[in-house]
Amino acid sequence: MSRESYKTALIVGTGSGLSASLTRLLSRQGMRVAVAARDTDKLKPLLEETGAAAFAADASDAQAVAGLFDAVQQRIGDPDVVIFNASARLRGPLADLNPAEVQRVLAVSAFGGFLVGQQAARRMLQKRRGAILFTGASASVKGYARSAPFAMGKFALRGLAQSMARELSPQGIHVAHVVIDGQIREAGREDPPAKPDSTLDPDAIAQSYLDLLRQPRSAWSWEIELRPWVETF
Amino acid sequence: MSRESYKTALIVGTGSGLSASLTRLLSRQGMRVAVAARDTDKLKPLLEETGAAAFAADASDAQAVAGLFDAVQQRIGDPDVVIFNASARLRGPLADLNPAEVQRVLAVSAFGGFLVGQQAARRMLQKRRGAILFTGASASVKGYARSAPFAMGKFALRGLAQSMARELSPQGIHVAHVVIDGQIREAGREDPPAKPDSTLDPDAIAQSYLDLLRQPRSAWSWEIELRPWVETF
Amino acid sequence: MSRESYKTALIVGTGSGLSASLTRLLSRQGMRVAVAARDTDKLKPLLEETGAAAFAADASDAQAVAGLFDAVQQRIGDPDVVIFNASARLRGPLADLNPAEVQRVLAVSAFGGFLVGQQAARRMLQKRRGAILFTGASASVKGYARSAPFAMGKFALRGLAQSMARELSPQGIHVAHVVIDGQIREAGREDPPAKPDSTLDPDAIAQSYLDLLRQPRSAWSWEIELRPWVETF
């Protein structure tokens, strides 16, 4: 049994602490890591800590995403691993939602996932090797009231991931979707002592992503879900 | 037990014979029916046969959809029933897809569903009564290889429908999603004698839509699926 | 489009009002109806009202179920429609459950479904025609805490129904599973005025069963779900 050992990674989208945890964990494995976000200013401490490279890009813009992959290729080489974490959320009664904002949620959460997944696949297909991970949420499998746009974006991303897994797995590319069912703990925040570990520690999530990346191809997961022990589901 | 009895209906999207079958069946129930499509020219025989009203509209354009509902309201009154059948499909290896075409699939299949659903909900919420049906496909629950955009659009539409059902059902509005798992028979086409009824008769589908519309509110379905007896699943 | 028109029905299991509602509705359609239960004494008023025939049988006993189908065949002919409503429930913390009672739940809810389904299938396969409906519950698709045995029984019954649908549909036999998500209203009980129709009217459920039975084979459902408009899901 030979476990996978990838050398380079691109992480798209930041916001929650998950991308930072992933950057740290993959860097500690000896991988060269690139991080892409619309605004890279806030990433400076992370870059200094990990040596990761940062790129500014709008994941919902086809040209920008193609340019991002070119830039990453020049800096650290084509990524063996691509992780798509970007998403946008919009809540409210259906009748009150602003269509332009709904369109934006779909553009970032779903179309952005397609653009990043396509660029990743094009490069990985040449070597018939690599891994593409998509970050889902409770809303990926359950459409909550007053949260239609987020459900649309996350359901669509799951459909993309499943279709890509069916198409690309037999070509050597591991595609997986992670349903994160609960709130991710923010840096500096603590869970109440009466409910320890009631939010998802982003370092714990990152570890499960690494476990996925190391699965031998004879036993790949296309979907796993993660939730805190005390989460109602 | 009082079965629902709606008076007016708007059917959005044509192409397969399903919209035509629905127009005929609902008209025969005594309902006033409006049909919306981007191109209404081909609808003439159906309009003459059924007396339905036709409206030209692009379901993915927020202004156009708002205008459509205004026009329908003036012609037949606010629709008690709204059925969203529009969708766009795009096949091919993921790496070869044209991003602009993928965007178009999402706009028609998912964002269009939101626009139509929102306009319908706004009007129905005033009376706390009505039904909104969305037409899904096998791809609503299974992402097939080389069919990522269609899976994205159909998964998103299902997420929308589920979220709307959770939000609007307790306000008196029946929201349902129909997974059509198989090919809809085209007008004038026959199934091979060795495989009779191996495609879905659009009249049979329409009957199940009517069954849904007539469900009393104490026992509503939010999702049903339909497939030919000989379909592999 | 030819809608199905069955002549004879066997309904197995009583308790909730669903079997009574089905007996009434199918009888009113002109069908000859047989009802089977472990205890048929309480069925007298229903039999007088509808003219249905009653048979005592333990659905979890292979000999008894075979004998039931023989007796039904002699009285009303082989049933075109068989509906399995029997189930047993057991609640409590997992650690406190009595294994013998858990075994009983599985025997009635799952093994009984197999026995009835098998006898039905054997007879229907000769004519390549008929319908077999299984009654599920919320627990068919969601395993609730402190309700493991019921989840086991209902998940198993759903697995049976799905497997039978895949095997028997192409042989002309319609197999369907109905997920009833909510409480069925008991005879003589009323919903509170502030929450009308918050329980499922068994007559409304029965209507959806009849709708299923009348689906043409070009567009069969294998699963539908039913819940009250105000039910949280």
Next chain:
Amino acid sequence: MSRESYKTALIVGTGSGLSASLTRLLSRQGMRVAVAARDTDKLKPLLEETGAAAFAADASDAQAVAGLFDAVQQRIGDPDVVIFNASARLRGPLADLNPAEVQRVLAVSAFGGFLVGQQAARRMLQKRRGAILFTGASASVKGYARSAPFAMGKFALRGLAQSMARELSPQGIHVAHVVIDGQIREAGREDPPAKPDSTLDPDAIAQSYLDLLRQPRSAWSWEIELRPWVETF
């Protein structure tokens, strides 16, 4: 982030190579491992290799399972980890199945899972700590034609696992269900060179079980699925 570190494990059911791979892997982690099977004779080489303890027990017999846990407790202490691998399979046209054999499949695959899970839970609840893993199959989520009994048993086991996860996770016990979608490679067998890794290497599966066991409680999976890269799904 503190990863779980369990000391003792009980693995129930052997047959495929998965139990052997788990025994080896958990032993290598320094855990004391017990293995239970109806026939322990064939386990001798594994016991000599790993130092694991073997126990003869019929998992579908309540007394025997209680006795097993007592015996394990005396030999290696109460198990921190319990893995249920036992199952029985039966194929054939529904009409031809022998009811007694169907009952046996349910007894081993589902009721046995309950008995083992209950004994495990009783002991773990005292420490509010431990992990219980159930081995599922493609048939856990899809009922295939001519395989109704296996679908019944595996659906039921999944319902049990989900119910247990909802009940026991908030009490500190990690319950997880693994859907193994494909054939497990048998010892000594090789995949054809044209389709390398087309069967699941049991060592690879075991690694994912260990990954599950090491998840911190802030991010537990209750279900993952595993399949070979080339498997159609």
